[in-house]
Amino acid sequence: DYILEAALISEFVAYRSGADSETAAMPPCMPHGKIIASGYGAGTKDLPRSANVLRAMILESDSREENFVDILETNVDDVTGEVLSYTMQRILDAGARDVSDAPLLMKKGRSGYLVRVICVPGTAPKFVHILSEELGTLGIRNIKAVHRSILHRTFEEVKLLINDETYLINVKIGWIDDAPATFKAEFEDVKKCALKTGMPMKNIAAMAENLALEQIQ
Structure with a gap:
């Protein structure tokens, strides 16, 4: 048995499930997928403005994680741009999923930036601290539990032969169902190869991505 505390209705709802605690869960919002089974259960407490019911669903997820x-x-x-750049790198080093900035025209015609940090739920406080400490901002919006769909990803290592030298390049591949959809050569690998060979980075990336496609076919 698992006990779920329904805070909004101030009642404990007990439910039985053959699934373990990792499978039986309440995500912050509805995931993508096909509903293959659903059911309702009613509580014993009478609520003044809503029905005291719990809905459970079994979903078959689609190709997106x-x-x-x-x-x-x-x-x-x-x-300054220097402070902003340093702050963004510090945020990445602290474990953020991503950080970006975009130019803004703010009140009274002032030029500014929108700084956005994407992080794992529960880790926001440390990034709030960094933003406040480095940028001196007095207000930070925290948008919690945003649903994100991502493609399944794999890596393919390819060997580029350039001027009798072999260079290893990792290529990230995004999949939809069982078909490759996107190819992206890893920046640092491409950069090292470009510095040693003198070739344009875009040419090296294209060569690596084409070779990765050939290897998985």
């Missing part, structure tokens, strides 16, 4: 992230946002107009 599902997860949730928190998003932090703040607007700044009094920091």
